[in-house]
Amino acid sequence: MRGAVCPQTLDAAIPLPHLLFARSPPPRRRRTPTPAPAPAPAGMGLSQEEQKRIAAHRAVEQVESGMVVGLGTGSTAAHALDRLGELLRRGALRDVVGIPTSLKTAAHAAAVGIPLSDLDSHPRVDLSIDGADEVDPSLNLVKGRGGSLLREKMIEAASDRFVVIVDDSKLVPRLGASALAVPVEVVPFCHNYTLTQLKTLLNQQPHFSGAKLRTAADGAPFLTDNSNYIIDLYFEDGITGDLNAISDGILRLTGVVEHGMFLGIATEVIVANKDGSVLVLNK
Structure with a gap:
């Protein structure tokens, strides 16, 4: 069982020992950080789609040149694919290889210029970025309402780090508490x-x-x-x-292949709130 969950702002996130790689990352070109969102006007909040984009872009800031990256599936992960493709096209990142978690993700990633491979060729994944349907206080997840749970779990369980990107509506007191599937x-x-x-x-x-x-x-x-x-x-x-x-x-x-409870797999959850603030939860 992983340790307690510690909420903190993104800018104050402290790297943990298990996040340090034995191999040195290759040099990377300078890239422009994702700008902080403007505060939402009083009485208003960001749309859910805007929250998803903020969380996804913050997660992509952790991608380094030369990494093998697990590419998630779903509407939140789609923003991460677009951002990663943009950085590769600009030359801010290079030599990144993506491992897609679904056929839909593979098509999207190829369209934005992300080179693709699979676990057979890259059994060690440096970092996976994906959304979740639910996140409990221990960072256990429900995933797979889009139907990609088996490939998602295979790739994300093989990752040194698994960063989950959600808006604040996905936080629940216990798995299944949203009453959704x-x-x-x-x-x-x-x-x-x-x-x-x-x-x-x-x-x-x-x-x-x-x-x-x-x-x-x-x-x-x-x-x-x-x-x-x-x-x-x-x-x-x-x-x-x-x-x-x-x-x-x-x-x-017998007959069950896999389920959508992802227990103890996530290492970090990035939560985008309606007011534009970002919360990072680490194990």
Whole structure:
């Protein structure tokens, strides 16, 4: 179990020993830092999209030339892709290799000029940047409501650092407390059997409210990039109890591929607030 979470402003962030690389980073060209956002007018706040952009740009400031970078999936991570591509085109960064967490991210990254590879060629990832659907006080996450949880978890678990970028609406007292889905990726074969097994397991949870197969707009089962299905779990007031034990129970069910609880993986969370301020949470 990682240590306590310590909130702090970004400018006061103190590097921790586990963030120091054994190898020296290559020299980098000077680049212009992301300007601090102007304070929101009294009685008004930034839009959620503006908050996402602020968090993403702050995270990209941690990318160094020569790094292997895990590229997240989703609307917040998209801002990081755009910023990283811009810095590469300007020459402020060079020799960066991106490892995409989805086919959509791979297409976006290629379009903005980010060179791509995979974990087979780069099993060590220096830094991953991705969004999250929920963040609890211990920096555990729910991810994968966009359907990319398996590839996201593979790449982000292989990273020396995993920086999560969110707006303040994603902070929750416990995982599942938003009452939105906690996804589980399953093989298509006998998926109704797997759905029943998940319900039986989670009926022991006091706030478990149900599980259902995710469907696409045409009513057919939603397909992940790995051609698997997603079963969405719902909780009325979040998941209580030992998250690691619940995780292990889900993963022991035959037919389950992976779930969207990212436990103990994030090393830093950058939170953009409606007033334009930024909070950094470190393990």
